[in-house]
Amino acid sequence: MNGKKMKPALKTGLCLMGLIVLLAVLGPLVYGYDPYAQDLTAVLLPPSGVHPFGTDQLGRDILARVLYAGRVDLSLMVLAEIAPFTIGVFLGMAAGWFGGKVDWVITLLIDTFIAFPYYLLVIVVAFVTGAGIRGIFITFMLVGWLLYARVAKGMTASLRSQEWVDAARLQGFSDLRIIVREILPNVLPQAVVVLMTDMTGLLVMIVMLGYLGIGISAPTPDWGTMIAEGQTMMTSAWWISVIPGIAVVLTGIALSFIGDGLADLWREDGF
Amino acid sequence: MDSIQTKRNTEEKKRFRHWVRGALFRSLLVIVFVMIAVFFLIRLVPGDPAVMVLGEHASEASLEALRERLGLNLSLPEQFVMFVKNVFLKADTGASIKYGVSSRSLVFKYAPVTLLLVLMATLITVAVSLVLAVLAATHRDQLFDHIIRVIPAFTQGMPVFWTGLLFILLFAVHLHWFPVGGLDKGMLRGLTLPAITVAFGQIPPLVRSLRERLLEVLEADFVVTLKAAGVPSRTILFKHVLRNAFVPSLMLFSVNLSYLIGGTLVVEQVFAVRGVGKLLFEAISNRDFPLVQAIALYCAVFVVVISLVTELIAHKADPRMNK
Numbered sequence: 001m002n003g004k005k006m007k008p009a010l011k012t013g014l015c016l017m018g019l020i021v022l023l024a025v026l027g028p029l030v031y032g033y034d035p036y037a038q039d040l041t042a043v044l045l046p047p048s049g050v051h052p053f054g055t056d057q058l059g060r061d062i063l064a065r066v067l068y069a070g071r072v073d074l075s076l077m078v079l080a081e082i083a084p085f086t087i088g089v090f091l092g093m094a095a096g097w098f099g100g101k102v103d104w105v106i107t108l109l110i111d112t113f114i115a116f117p118y119y120l121l122v123i124v125v126a127f128v129t130g131a132g133i134r135g136i137f138i139t140f141m142l143v144g145w146l147l148y149a150r151v152a153k154g155m156t157a158s159l160r161s162q163e164w165v166d167a168a169r170l171q172g173f174s175d176l177r178i179i180v181r182e183i184l185p186n187v188l189p190q191a192v193v194v195l196m197t198d199m200t201g202l203l204v205m206i207v208m209l210g211y212l213g214i215g216i217s218a219p220t221p222d223w224g225t226m227i228a229e230g231q232t233m234m235t236s237a238w239w240i241s242v243i244p245g246i247a248v249v250l251t252g253i254a255l256s257f258i259g260d261g262l263a264d265l266w267r268e269d270g271f
Numbered sequence: 272m273d274s275i276q277t278k279r280n281t282e283e284k285k286r287f288r289h290w291v292r293g294a295l296f297r298s299l300l301v302i303v304f305v306m307i308a309v310f311f312l313i314r315l316v317p318g319d320p321a322v323m324v325l326g327e328h329a330s331e332a333s334l335e336a337l338r339e340r341l342g343l344n345l346s347l348p349e350q351f352v353m354f355v356k357n358v359f360l361k362a363d364t365g366a367s368i369k370y371g372v373s374s375r376s377l378v379f380k381y382a383p384v385t386l387l388l389v390l391m392a393t394l395i396t397v398a399v400s401l402v403l404a405v406l407a408a409t410h411r412d413q414l415f416d417h418i419i420r421v422i423p424a425f426t427q428g429m430p431v432f433w434t435g436l437l438f439i440l441l442f443a444v445h446l447h448w449f450p451v452g453g454l455d456k457g458m459l460r461g462l463t464l465p466a467i468t469v470a471f472g473q474i475p476p477l478v479r480s481l482r483e484r485l486l487e488v489l490e491a492d493f494v495v496t497l498k499a500a501g502v503p504s505r506t507i508l509f510k511h512v513l514r515n516a517f518v519p520s521l522m523l524f525s526v527n528l529s530y531l532i533g534g535t536l537v538v539e540q541v542f543a544v545r546g547v548g549k550l551l552f553e554a555i556s557n558r559d560f561p562l563v564q565a566i567a568l569y570c571a572v573f574v575v576v577i578s579l580v581t582e583l584i585a586h587k588a589d590p591r592m593n594k
Contacts, residue, residue: 112300114526119533121308124567127555128312200428207430208537212552227433231541234436235444245433252428260424 010261016254020247024070033061035068035221044237054239056229062239066247069221074251076133076216077203081195083141088148089191093179095149096156106149113146122205126214133216136206147198148191155187189266196259200252207248223248283590290586298579305571309564310354324368324558337368341560364568365561369554374565377550382569385546387458389535391466396473396531397524403474404481404516405508408489419482423475431534435468435541452543465542469534473527480523481516488515518589525581529574536570 028035033051039059047054053062095106121143126135159165159182168178209215210224218225223244230240321337322329342350357363364374407419442464443451454461488494489512497507536548543549547566554562 108297108300112297112304119529120536120567120570123533123536123551123555124309124312124563127563197427204428204430208432211430211432212537212540212555214555224430227430227436231436234440238440241433241436245430245437248430248433249425249428253424256424256427 007261007265009257010265013254013257013259013261016250017258020070020251020254021074023067024074027067028064028071031064031067033064035060035064036219037061044233046237047239053243054237056226056237056240057233062226062243065221065226066223066244069223069226069244070247072216072220072222073203073206073224076136076206077199080133080137080140080202080206081144081199083137084144085148085191085195087141088145089152089184089187091145092149092152092154093156093183093187096153097160097175097179097183099157103153106153110146110150110153113143119205122209123212123214126209136209136215140202140205144198144202147194151190151194152187155190156183159183159186189262193259193263193266196255196262200255203248203251287586287590291583294579294582294586298575301575302572305568305575306355306358309567309571310351312564324560340366358568364565367554367559367562367565369557369559369562374562377562378547378565378569381545381547381550384454384458384462384544385535385539385548388462388466388469388539388544388546389531391459391462392469392473392531392535393524395466395470396477397520399470400474400477400481400520401513403478404485405513407478407482408485409508411486416482419478423479426472426475429472431468431472432537432541434471435465435538438464438468438471439542452541454544461542462544465535465538465544468538468541469531472534473531477520477523477527481520484516484519485512488512491515518585521581521585521588525578525585528578528581532570532574 037060039055042051042055042059043057045051045055045059051061051063053066055061056065091106095103122135122139125139129135129138156179165178165182168182173181206215207222207224207227210222211228213225213228215224216222226244227241230237230242234241319334321334321341321343325333325337338344342353345353357365362375366372367374367377370377403419407416410416439451442448449464450456450461452461494507494511497511498504535546536551538544539546539548540552547570551563551566553559554566
């Protein structure tokens with residue numbers, strides 16, 4: 001529609017995301033405060049030159065904790081997407097390529113689990129597996145692949161009917177080779193666009209579990225537990241809860257701009 | 272002419288029935304999956320669930336009693352059969368360990384508040400989304416439309432509990448428009464800010480999709496014809512365009528329902544509303560297994576039934592969808 005106009009969005013998104021990743025990776029090394037160090041002479045200090053984002057009820061520096069939590073949350077977000085992304089793309093391609101019974105089963109699974117109340121499932125699984133990251137990995141592997149499978153299936157089915165695919169088959173190339181060498185490169189861009197939106201959802205979920213006390217557990221800083229820690233002091237020390245939330249929102253904005261920008265870019269290229 | 276019409280009608284009915292059968296089957300499948308998940312959850316716990324509930328220092332006798340109560344002394348298939356039988360034949364989802372009463376009575380006791388909150392959030396979501404989407408679509412590529420289109424990027428990463436805290440700070444603490452939390456000042460007054468919080472997260476993506484749908488209809492041939500025939504644009508919008516956007520919005524609602532319910536449960540926690548969400552998180556911190564299982568099951572059934580009904584209405588309203 002207005003793809004040319006959207007390109008600044010992609011640039012903005014990439015710059016913002018680059019900055020966030022850089023801060024999370026290098027920030028804790030460069031910044032002088034220890035995210036765990038308590039200082040009972042400096043509790044609940046508002047943002048100032050010494051503590052740019054203030055301190056919490058134990059006198060810990062909020063900036064140091066936000067930076068360190070970024071490492072924890074962002075790496076978890078990326079790691080937990082690997083399995084669902086891979087599984088989804090391959091199941092979707094299999095459904096689109098082979099059709100018939102394979103397609104029927106995978107489509108049924110997709111249609112079924114789309115309606116699955118998985119917000120709830122995440123909470124319950126996290127509860128059972130105990131506070132920590134295991135629950136996030138398990139549930140996300142169970143339900144996270146759906147969207148990728150749906151996109152990959154649609155794309156593969158439409159590619160399959162094209163002439164060059166027939167040509168490749170006539171040349172005697174195996175199904176696997178055609179799928180990996182010809183279909184996959186066409187499916188990946190679309191799946192990556194979905195990935196950008198999905199990562200934000202996953203990040204919000206990770207943060208939510210931390211907030212509820214069933215995600216990343218207490219001493220390790222995580223944006224969600226930080227928001228929960230500041231909740232009761234919202235009126236007197238807003239910065240404890242507000243700042244980690246802003247970190248989540250900024251990540252969401254960056255991913256969203258990248259996703260929209262990529263979608264526009266690739267649409268112009270005819271994907 | 273007449274026979275063609277009848278033939279088309281029976282054809283449509285056949286397709287609709289076929290779709291209904293498929294939808295019922297899928298819904299049932301979801302419920303079965305949820306039951307299996309809920310059943311096996313307690314078996315996934317590393318170690319002895321009885322120890323996990325009662326703690327390391329519980330006596331062997333009390334552990335044994337709890338195992339018997341939870342049916343853990345039976346073999347796995349026996350346990351599963353008992354679980355399914357109890358749920359389907361007696362609507363019995365087990366007794367809460369903490370409160371000692373049936374989990375069903377607890378869920379039913381807390382459900383009305385949550386249902387009211389869900390209803391209020393839904394009404395706010397639908398009303399605001401419709402107005403914003405219509406304004407954006409009718410002012411295409413103007414400033415308002417551009418703003419509407421970038422808003423989802425900003426709200427997408429807002430955790431619902433965080434938005435809730437900000438709203439409390441702004442609307443309750445500073446502006447005194449709403450109570451800070453709880454329902455002491457009356458149910459509707461207490462639930463308004465939580466409902467707005469839940470709706471706030473739902474509105475932007477809904478507006479975005481609705482806007483696209485409205486634009487499609489606005490550019491459709493029949494609308495162009497109506498315009499050319501001199502029908503006032505207001506009449507076109509309300510009589511024709513909105514009606515055509517109704518079905519896709521229903522489908523969107525159905526897809527978003529599980530997020531809506533999840534968001535509601537978490538928001539209750541922020542505003543200290545004593546609903547099913549509060550019950551769930553209390554049950555979690557009390558390690559009250561049967562209660563957690565029951566809440567998960569009831570919520571799942573609720574989501575499945577409501578989305579089935581929504582889709583049914585959508586398919587009834589638009590026969591083109593029954594393919």
